[in-house]
Amino acid sequence: MKLLRRLGSFLLIAAVLAAGQAVGDATPDRNHQLRPFAVAGDFGTDVVGRDFAVRAAAVRCAAQLKIGDEILETQGVWIVVKLRLSARTEPVRIRYAAVRDASGRIYETTDRFEQYLVSGGRNIQPGLPIEGEVAIEVPAASAGDLTLLVASTYVDHRVDSMAEIPLPVSDVSGVLANPAPTEVLAPRAAS
Amino acid sequence: MRGPDSLGRGWWRRNVWGLVAVVPALALMVYAGVYSDLEYWQRGRPVQAPSAADGSAEFAGLRLRLVELAPTTELKRSATAAFVPPEGVTVWRAVIEIESPDPEKSPGCTIVLEDRAGNRHDTEAQELTKARVPLANCRPDTDSGGPAPVSGRYRTVAHFALATGVDAVAVRLSFGSFDLAVRYVRLSLPR
Structure with a gap:
């Protein structure tokens, strides 16, 4: 009887320890707990984050970009998105834009030319929205299912809002078959 | 058990x-x-410091008073050319009178304008980059031709870009280098 009681105690302790381990394993890690707040919205509508609003007004793809006198080629395809950005209650700079493909891979705006619209270069005042285009290079196979990501944070996106907007991209094969350089609209006051 | x-x-x-x-x-x-x-x-949340009933305030070792908050069309683009703001933008000017025991050692400040809806606007508006504006930092601006302080009293002038039709109601001053706590003083014109 005494042996059975000791065995029971041992099993109880082991069960508690196993349960604690299971709870620990199931709990999200620190990075997951502090992940950005995703603010999902539709293409063509204002998606409102903590300190900014963004509207993806148009999207197109291109095989080549014309930046000044330079033609930028790509092994994949250029995704060019027209954005309308506005501040909510205080001045804001948009410092991050990227797309995420169906398998979760992230492609940030290219650094092959300056993109002041989303690199913190424009200080947006409340009531004075701006617009312009950003260009992102992605593999052609990924272009069919892309989600635009926009944030006012630069590298550390923890516990801040990030806009997520699905992009309707459909003309990839046609563009790659007939490459023609396209210009990227520079930032300007929104109309 | x-x-x-x-x-x-x-x-x-x-x-x-x-x-x-x-x-x-x-x-x-x-x-x-x-x-x-x-x-x-x-x-990290900003805290408002008290101000007197006449709109003035003692803060950061200075006596501060808002003496003007109004739209202006007097900005220059160069010595001879007038500055014309972009369409839909109105430039507002805030003039703050400062009394300091030692103007040379007055701490620098950040000035933010508050509109009727409570939105805040800073002095780094993109819409004003082509205008010649004085330094707005609560220190005597003798470098750009401003008058020298008289009896420790001088003025600092700040310019802001607001959407036309938006009214300004107050300015907020914070002295980051002086005041480690995040505090600000709110100044409005006496009624």
Whole structure:
């Protein structure tokens, strides 16, 4: 009887320890707990984050970009998105834009030319929205299912809002078959 | 688990208070886990310092008074050319009178304008980059031709870009280098 009681105690302790381990394993890690707040919205509508609003007004793809006198080629395809950005209650700079493909891979705006619209270069005042285009290079196979990501944070996106907007991209094969350089609209006051 | 004790109480009755105590202990554990983040967030929230009934304030060792807050069309683009703001933008000017025991050692400040809706605008508006504007930092601006302080009294002038039709109601001054706590003083024109 005494042996059975000791065995029971041992099993109880082991069960508690196993349960604690299971709870620990199931709990999200620190990075997951502090992940950005995703603010999902539709293409063509204002998606409102903590300190900014963004509207993806148009999207197109291109095989080549014309930046000044330079033609930028790509092994994949250029995704060019027209954005309308506005501040909510205080001045804001948009410092991050990227797309995420169906398998979760992230492609940030290219650094092959300056993109002041989303690199913190424009200080947006409340009531004075701006617009312009950003260009992102992605593999052609990924272009069919892309989600635009926009944030006012630069590298550390923890516990801040990030806009997520699905992009309707459909003309990839046609563009790659007939490459023609396209210009990227520079930032300007929104109309 | 032993059987009933000498008073005839089973395991559950013998441990009832311990089981009840588990609930507040768990709550305390969760609170302790988030306390540091909560406290850090609360410390970062700006706090408004008091101002007098006449709109002036003693802050950061200075006496501060808002003497003008109005739209202006007097900005210059160059020595001879007038500055014309972009369409839909109105330039507002705030003039703050400062009394300092030692103007040379006055701390620098950041000036933010508050509109009627409570939105805040800073002095780094993109819409004003082509205008010649004085430094707006609460220090005597003798470098760009401003008058020297008289009896420790001088003025600092700040310009802001607002959407046409939006009214400004106050300015907020904060002295980051002087005041480690995040505090600001709000100045409005006396009614």
